Amino acid sequence: MKEKSYYLSIKNWHENDRPREKLLNKGKNALSDAELLAILIGSGSKNESAVALAKKILMSTQNNLNDLGKLSIQQLMKFKGIGEAKAITISASLELGRRRKSEKFSEKLKITSSKSVFHILQPIIGELPHEEFWIVYLNNAHKIIQSTQISKGGITGTLVDIRLILKQALELGSTALILAHNHPSGILKPSTPDKQLTTKLKIACESLDIKVLDHLIITEKAYFSFADQQLL
Numbered sequence: 001m002k003e004k005s006y007y008l009s010i011k012n013w014h015e016n017d018r019p020r021e022k023l024l025n026k027g028k029n030a031l032s033d034a035e036l037l038a039i040l041i042g043s044g045s046k047n048e049s050a051v052a053l054a055k056k057i058l059m060s061t062q063n064n065l066n067d068l069g070k071l072s073i074q075q076l077m078k079f080k081g082i083g084e085a086k087a088i089t090i091s092a093s094l095e096l097g098r099r100r101k102s103e104k105f106s107e108k109l110k111i112t113s114s115k116s117v118f119h120i121l122q123p124i125i126g127e128l129p130h131e132e133f134w135i136v137y138l139n140n141a142h143k144i145i146q147s148t149q150i151s152k153g154g155i156t157g158t159l160v161d162i163r164l165i166l167k168q169a170l171e172l173g174s175t176a177l178i179l180a181h182n183h184p185s186g187i188l189k190p191s192t193p194d195k196q197l198t199t200k201l202k203i204a205c206e207s208l209d210i211k212v213l214d215h216l217i218i219t220e221k222a223y224f225s226f227a228d229q230q231l232l
Helices: 019-026 033-041 050-059 084-106 114-125 162-172 192-206
Strands: 132-138 144-152 176-182 211-218 223-225
Touching: 019 033, 033 050, 033 084, 114 132, 114 144, 114 176, 114 211, 114 223, 132 162, 144 162, 162 192, 176 192, 192 211
Parallel strands: 176 211
Antiparallel strands: 132 144, 132 176, 211 223
């Protein structure tokens, strides 16, 4: 005789073990990643709780939340129990987390090194599947006035309008700039176009007494600095 599998729904768990009640009673820090994800999922499948399903999804990315955030709606929907609505909820929540990291730009942070630029920009462009080119506009004290996405391209490149960069610098009263773009390929070596654009923009800025302090190429875990490598 075949033994029946026994499945216990979350609603039958002790109150202290249910993710929602646990969050209310003990606070969000008391929950594991799987329990937080289970709250977003809401319910599991016929034979699997939301927590078990959440653990399975996390295991597919080696429990790495950054990698989880890269999964598409279609990839999330491959898990039994995850329909379009749940996949959209998960994707939207992780995107909010990514944007939360980037809100440091709203503060007037002082740039002291290439590493400080990397820590600010990496959460924004370091994990993107396409290239984006950004300008960080600074004042005399090298504090951030504003950051702007200048262009968005494909996997291998993006076009940059130097006139637009200079126009915005003058409008903001910026006296220094930092250029930055990501390489989805993960390759940190600057291309010939990267070098040509840096030189061209530096010359254009000098005529307006605006300094180009650096140009960073950013990937998920590392960066290349033109200033650190004496390429400016």
